[in-house]
Amino acid sequence: MARDIVTRPPRMRPRVGHVSPLAHVLVYVLLVTMIAVDYILLAQALTLLLRNDSQYGSIGVQMYVITLGISLAVVTLPHVTAILLRRVQAGVMSRRWIAVSIVLALVWAAILAAITIARIKAGIDAQSAGGLTGLVGGSQTVAPAGFSWTAPDTIMAFLMLGVLVTSGAISFVVAWLTTRPLLTAAEKAHAHAARLRVHRDRLLGEAVAAQERTRSALLLDAHDVVRYTGARVTFHSRMDVVRAQLATRLAQRERDPESTSQIIRELRSHRIVEAPDVVPPLPPTAPAAPSGGAQ
């Protein structure tokens, strides 16, 4: 059975050329989640990086601000780059903005490289210093360890780099996917208008069908009135037949012709008197008179 387009209209996007509000909210939720992940990761890393100072508690708000700034930059820069590229692609912005987006990408890469290198360097320093400098009695095995790929701090640094790069790439892809090209949006808008027109035509067809149904229902009622009148006429004529048979039988059986005619006259007068008020008023079509020549 076809879907009833009146009670359940097809779902259509209310606006064209815009991301739906739900998608918008979801994009920002995703970005904020990425920023939070980066913040937690960088907070750990920077605490390790500055462990010699953080054990004295000398870096309070500064570290939080730096951490937040870096995590914001890691997520936001690819987003802005993607939006710039999209606008350049759609012709909204001039081509010179490509240079700006390239610079932003380079800044992003530089931040990531700096973080990674600092993390590796901190690992090397900590290893060569032999633990926390503030602790007395630490084993003073000074091994001038250089850079090593398999050092735990190096591995951790690259893992962190991977997470940061992933979050940046996700924000880039999200921005690239949600900012559709303008041409697609225009095509979608035209398709949307065309679909709305088709829907309107089908609704017009449905309106004609509904009018037809109303008219047929009214017609059915009119026909029913006619049939009702016919049934009334039939019933009254049957009653007349019964009366006539009764009168005939009385006339046959009765010895006295005067009395018989009296009886017959009485029956007939009863019927004629009674008939008009038995017939109820009918709706507009004229009621048939059952009293006349039905006999």
Place this chain on the structure above:
Amino acid sequence: MPRRERLKDYRVPRTGGLRRRLLWRLRRMRHAVDVETLEVFEHELAAFERAGVADLERQRTRNVAAASARVAEAQAREELIRRALDRVETGIRRADLDAERLDAKLAGHDPDFHTYA
């Protein structure tokens, strides 16, 4: 029109039983037909006629109820369709407006982005 959608037919009350009863009673009291007996007969006839008319009235009322329900349903649907048409007209106007705006953007003169580019 399919049979299911038609209103129910009228069933005219049958008078055979009444006639048989009256004739049988007449035959039984053949020798005592007087005005009182006639009154009784007439009363019975009138009662039967009234009952039959009431039966027909009942059927008519039932059919009227069915037909008016059908009419009301069809008119409600018409009203629904009219409202949906209004909404679709509004939607078409808005969609055309959107399409025009996007086309203008594509053509390069967009009021929204002049400040950026």
